[in-house]
Amino acid sequence: MFYLGMDVGSTATKCIVVDGSGTIVGKGLARGGAGTKAPAAAEAEALAQAQVSESEIETICATGYGRHLFDQANMEKSELSCHAKGASRLFPGVRTVIDIGGQDAKVLRLGVGGSLENFAMNDKCAAGTGRFLDVMAGVFGCDVSELSDYDRQSDHSVSISSTCTVFAESEVISKLASGESIYDVAAGVHDSVVDRTAGLANRLGIVPPVAMTGGVALNDALRERLEKKIGYPIQTSELAQFNGAFGAAIYALEA
């Protein structure tokens, strides 16, 4: 039998299928969240990759902001617990997980056994989230996945002092207009996210080892800046974006 975890986020939906031993056999990702076709698309992709039919799925666990709207789910878990669960499998022994998603940034502290012990989340504001980086990539005219390369080409970071996404957007435009290089401004944008994330992590208290999940974890340059800022190495995985869905799948397996 197989188990499915579905993370219906704000900007993307992720799906993971695991077998009876908790090994990942299929994954799917589609842009769009609750109320769009993304959940169905992500599920279809994961099932196809796993070569598993819907009838072979024993339990489905949904998480993420759109979890209530995913009718096929047999159970729901908060994204906080799912991220803790997923991270404890992806990074055995991890105690602090930093997750930067589309609409929120969170820092989780895990107990020795991997259970969620405490957490801190960003306030109701896009600053320091994936959305902030999306908006800035829009100003640079590049894809968000290119920001890491831009940063690597910078020789100094141009400070972006506004935390508000809208104000920061105009600040970035004015820095570019005053002749700062796009690469240095990109580095400054990263530093601004790093400062906010480190603030959130310090509020909770950082206990090593530390791992990072969510789409932004794949941004190497940003992650390295964060390592320097908090003073700990940060593990990540190419499955970083699927961490919540993976945790949900494990909950489905354990149910």
Added chain:
Amino acid sequence: MTELTPAKSVAGKVVAAVANNVYESAIEAKKNGEKIAWISSNFPQEIPTAFGLHCVYPESQAAAISAKGAGQTMCEHAENELGLSNDICAYARISQAYADLGKCPNGEREMPLPDLVLCCNNICDCMFKWYENLARTLNIPIVMIDVPFNNKFDVDDKRIKYIRGQFDQAIKQLEGILGQKFDEKKFEEVCKISSQVGEEWLKATKYLNYKPAPYKGFDLFNHMAVATMARGQKESLEAFKEFNAECEQFIKEHKSTFKGDEKHRIMFEGIACWPYLGVTYKTLKNMGVNVTSCVYGPSFAFTYKNLDEMAAAYASMPNATNLERATQLREELCQEGKVDGGLVHINRSCKMWSSFMPEMARRISRDLDIPVVMFDGDQSDPRNFSEEQYVTRVQGLVEIMDSNAKKGE
């Protein structure tokens, strides 16, 4: 955990009627040509009550207006027609909109316009500008009492002298405005009732310490209106006594107004999200969470025998005390309420109360070894709250409390 029989509170309605009567009798008084004061919630109301002055409370009115769904319309009026910034406390915005309009959009909570305003800043400094603005726009007198934030743990004599001097000055000012002498005897009587009401109110809040509790903690948010608005009235004393007798009865009969199994008990810190009272309550209730600790008990339970003691009491308001004392108060309440976690409202309106919350939450969590979670919202402006974000945070909190409970089994 034993599940209690769901009960409906009759005494709760008696308490609500006392609050309602404050507004109704003020409306009546205005019609009869008597003077009306708008008064901030922690102004020493014993003074105007001793003068027989009718007082109504803009904060309580704004809370009622928001709970009934007109918060946004009133805030927008304040912003668009009066030019007030969206950053100003929503109570202040609603109140100034009401002063301008003289009525609510759909009669949500009417009260008479004031002939004078009485302001005390012991809960925040926003009060100053709010009341000054009311006095200026309505062209009416203002009586102001300044209670500075106390950065020390205790209230020292210098502070008491400073505040006491202002009490004397306020009495003189009121004698001038109202054209009548201050009646010391009446004042003593009011103080006595006020202290008794405070004690009964505190007793009422302490019934939440029973495990499981005989009522749902959210009820306190409503009953608090009486502790705020009618502290010096005999009716309040009777109403709280009735409420307390009902609590005793519920405990004996294993009943509670909290429906379902009280799986977890938490501290709720901050003002309620009035526009989303139903959502915020039901989210907790559906997960078996009752609020059994909140700072509103001691906030309105003043006991004193003379003006000096009264000065010390009003200078000890939770928002006027330093972080150490404020934290200690919460921690004691958490222990008495036997809580498994805490939920803190980071309230966009109330900067004073919210700004020290992250550090206080961190200390409470550390000292009591319980999870304390924060959510963003606003007491009155519905545009500053996201239901989904609230639910996610509460769910995370409950999952941690569940797993802690399992560990403890």
